[in-house]
Amino acid sequence: MKQKHFLFCGPSGSGKTSIVKHLLEKFPFMRFSVSCTTRPKRATETQGADYYFLTPDEFRKKIDDNEFLEWEEVYTDRYYGTLKSEVERIAKQNNSVIFDVDVEGGLNIKKHFTGNLLAVMVMPPSVEELHKRLIARNTETEETLKIRIAKAEHEMTYRNQFDHVIVNDDFDKAISEAEKLVNFFITA
Numbered sequence: 001m002k003q004k005h006f007l008f009c010g011p012s013g014s015g016k017t018s019i020v021k022h023l024l025e026k027f028p029f030m031r032f033s034v035s036c037t038t039r040p041k042r043a044t045e046t047q048g049a050d051y052y053f054l055t056p057d058e059f060r061k062k063i064d065d066n067e068f069l070e071w072e073e074v075y076t077d078r079y080y081g082t083l084k085s086e087v088e089r090i091a092k093q094n095n096s097v098i099f100d101v102d103v104e105g106g107l108n109i110k111k112h113f114t115g116n117l118l119a120v121m122v123m124p125p126s127v128e129e130l131h132k133r134l135i136a137r138n139t140e141t142e143e144t145l146k147i148r149i150a151k152a153e154h155e156m157t158y159r160n161q162f163d164h165v166i167v168n169d170d171f172d173k174a175i176s177e178a179e180k181l182v183n184f185f186i187t188a
């Protein structure tokens with residue numbers, strides 16, 4: 001049987017990272033695909049566990065060396081990308097990859113899999129709520145907040161390209177829905 005993999009996309013502030021973290025605890029066969037980024041590390045984050053934090057030059061070298069399954073430059077020198085080596089490493093261990101990427105990256109990842117990837121979009125209940133959550137998270141400047149909100153509005157227009165949409169207005173409900181989707185997909 002082909003290994004099955006999981007893609008969780010959605011605007012930042014939708015709660016998808018918390019849902020992914022919960023699924024990783026719940027399902028021991030899942031492994032997180034650690035992405036590369038050039039954004040500064042947050043105090044709560046660990047190098048090599050949350051992301052591989054790179055300089056823009058280090059990131060560009062990996063692009064030149066064709067190391068990415070997909071990558072994006074969100075704005076000048078702010079890169080995010082999924083390493084081919086992460087997917088290979090996890091698949092070799094016979095585990096399932098779980099991706100937590102933005103929508104554009106997710107749609108690119110989808111192209112590399114046929115029938116063995118569950119693609120889920122996590123949406124905030126509204127743009128107003130997303131705005132509130134991003135302010136409460138206190139990780140944004142006024143400028144990056146604006147960019148993230150505009151990006152979120154654009155991303156949500158792609159919801160029809162996903163197998164399922166979870167509207168995250170209640171975290172407990174959202175994780176229970178996510179667990180059901182995973183269980184259904186692995187036994188299908």
Ligand code: 5GP
Pocket residue numbers: 010011012035036039070071072080081082083100101102103104105106
């Ligand atoms: P943050 O800076 O809040 O960690 O992430 C910003 C956005 O980039 C989120 O939507 C996150 O899921 C996305 N992201 C994280 N890793 C990747 C990746 O490897 N590729 C792409 N395309 N987006 C990513």
